[in-house]
Amino acid sequence: DTEVTQTPKHLVMGMTNKKSLKCEQHMGHRAMYWYKQKAKKPPELMFVYSYEKLSINESVPSRFSPECPNSSLLNLHLHALQPEDSALYLCASSQPGVTNEKLFFGSGTQLSVL
């Protein structure tokens, strides 16, 4: 199984809502990532978890709150988002420390904030 599964595929939320994005992988990878991608732009790194610990936070606003409950799961909790937060949110995983550390991406959650 070389899949990274993200749910939901689409999400529309108001600025006062609280929602969560979910990501799951069963490849035994111990690094997981959240990226944000706007249309016609490259993915931008938000957070990195390594061995279930947050190792990188790219100065992301606190209205985005990541969580890694175990080595297979990664969540992104959303609260009080702004319309400019509308984007494709991508989860990825990799096996840290290997010399060809490639990332496996999910299909993403297309988020619209109204």
Add this chain to the structure above:
Amino acid sequence: SQKIEQNSEALNIQEGKTATLTCNYTNYSPAYLQWYRQDPGRGPVFLLLIRENEKEKRKERLKVTFDTTLKQSLFHITASQPADSATYLCALKRLGKLIFGQGTELSVKP
């Protein structure tokens, strides 16, 4: 700061021709460079990795070169097909972060 530039936002070629995409980087000497393919509404998919001590890497119709003096990687698709139409992203890792170029949108016309 680290900068990655891909030569053009869009590239249109005829089926059967070779597509050549360019990735330039500055202010860093990466140990390796990666290329990904991204289709609309999907996540990027890993294609190839080339290390700093490798000049060239091939996989089926794909070829990647890496010139650490010029700080440039070239990505070639030979005998291109309409199914190769997608956005191609180069990426390199620095300080534990995989950073992407802005991508080149390739369109192969039949």
